[in-house]
Amino acid sequence: MLVTGGGGFLGSHLCERLLGEGYDVICVDNFFTGSKENIRHLLSHNGFELIRHDITWPLYLEVDAIYNLACPASPIHYQHDPIQTTKTSVMGAVNLLGMAKRLNIPILQASTSEVYGDPAIHPQPEEYWGNVNCIGTRSCYDEGKRCAETLFFDYHRQLKVPVKVIRIFNTYGPRMQVNDGRVVSNFIIQALQNKDITIYGDGSQTRSFCYVDDLIEGMVRMMNTPPEITGPINMGNPGEFTMLELAQKVIKLTGSKSKLVFCELPKDDPARRKPDITKAKKILDWTPKVTLDEGLPKTIEYFRKILK
Numbered sequence: 377m378l379v380t381g382g383g384g385f386l387g388s389h390l391c392e393r394l395l396g397e398g399y400d401v402i403c404v405d406n407f408f409t410g411s412k413e414n415i416r417h418l419l420s421h422n423g424f425e426l427i428r429h430d431i432t433w434p435l436y437l438e439v440d441a442i443y444n445l446a447c448p449a450s451p452i453h454y455q456h457d458p459i460q461t462t463k464t465s466v467m468g469a470v471n472l473l474g475m476a477k478r479l480n481i482p483i484l485q486a487s488t489s490e491v492y493g494d495p496a497i498h499p500q501p502e503e504y505w506g507n508v509n510c511i512g513t514r515s516c517y518d519e520g521k522r523c524a525e526t527l528f529f530d531y532h533r534q535l536k537v538p539v540k541v542i543r544i545f546n547t548y549g550p551r552m553q554v555n556d557g558r559v560v561s562n563f564i565i566q567a568l569q570n571k572d573i574t575i576y577g578d579g580s581q582t583r584s585f586c587y588v589d590d591l592i593e594g595m596v597r598m599m600n601t602p603p604e605i606t607g608p609i610n611m612g613n614p615g616e617f618t619m620l621e622l623a624q625k626v627i628k629l630t631g632s633k634s635k636l637v638f639c640e641l642p643k644d645d646p647a648r649r650k651p652d653i654t655k656a657k658k659i660l661d662w663t664p665k666v667t668l669d670e671g672l673p674k675t676i677e678y679f680r681k682i683l684k
């Protein structure tokens with residue numbers, strides 16, 4: 377199994393899961409946002425190989441399946457070098473789809489709820505085409521991922537590559553980077569350090585948070601479907617929370633003395649987001665099991681340990 381972005385948050389959990397199932401895993405990562413710490417415990421495993429490589433450059437390997445997760449996912453990180461972000465999604469897709477075509481193997485794309493932009497339909501079903509600004513500061517990620525989906529479906533139609541596209545909604549858990557900048561890790565770290573909790577805007581915007589173990593289960597189920605199942609399939613936890621509700625939960629669970637501060641809302645920040653997971657339920661027999669109240673304490677425990 378090839379896992380690109382295997383040194384990242386989701387990728388490291390996926391590598392672990394696949395090794396646990398007895399697969400040999402090649403992890404490809406350029407460590408832009410990932411970390412060797414995420415996979416250090418896997419380096420001595422017989423079935424694990426690590427290649428430091430940027431997927432915008434061609435890569436020749438012999439593998440049986442590809443999970444393509446390489447791409448910065450946090451708005452702060454993907455906006456740091458937006459040209460590289462688009463190149464990673466688009467040129468990375470071309471390189472890996474080329475490999476999948478040469479080897480005639482399945483390839484799974486970690487797409488995103490960001491393909492729906494600031495959605496005008498709620499909750500978002502896969503049929504919704506989205507509401508995306510193509511020239512904004514989030515576009516490098518949103519449009520990069522949209523173009524990657526286009527390439528996946530063209531390689532499928534034109535060249536019969538067995539593709540699998542999942543659209544991941546906000547996922548959280550242990551191994552998010554301390555400097556990641558996404559809301560769950562930010563709030564937990566701020567709360568544990570009794571620092572101000574930074575609410576962007578008035579905190580009424582919503583997100584639906586999926587615990588990492590649930591997401592990895594869905595991802596593996598998707599890879600194991602027959603070739604005619606291509607997706608796209610939404611993957612996320614439909615529980616919907618405002619950022620204010622999230623902040624209050626984190627303060628309560630950490631027993632923090634942090635105060636809420638209200639900061640400027642980033643440009644094009646989606647107002648609402650919630651997956652319609654009817655397809656995932658029906659096709660993959662998958663539903664997320666871990667509620668936010670169960671997943672947050674596990675994540676808090678992780679950050680408590682690494683911040684010591």
Ligand code: NAD
Binds near residue numbers: 386411487488545546
């Ligand atoms: P992450 O930033 O922790 O992981 C991304 C990994 O990709 C990192 O290890 C990074 O170093 C690597 N990478 C980036 N550019 C690369 C390149 N050009 N070549 C090789 N490696 C590169 O983020 P994550 O949350 O684990 O996300 C993994 C994937 O899932 C991403 O594709 C992301 O878009 C997608 N996704 C995640 C979420 C989420 O909530 N976590 C939501 C939607 C989609």
Ligand code: UDP
Binds near residue numbers: 562574577
């Ligand atoms: N957010 C916030 N405070 C933070 C970080 C993020 O209020 O310190 C908000 C952000 O504006 C967005 C939501 O939390 O509305 C989720 O942001 P994140 O960066 O986690 O992911 P997104 O879903 O926007 O890609």
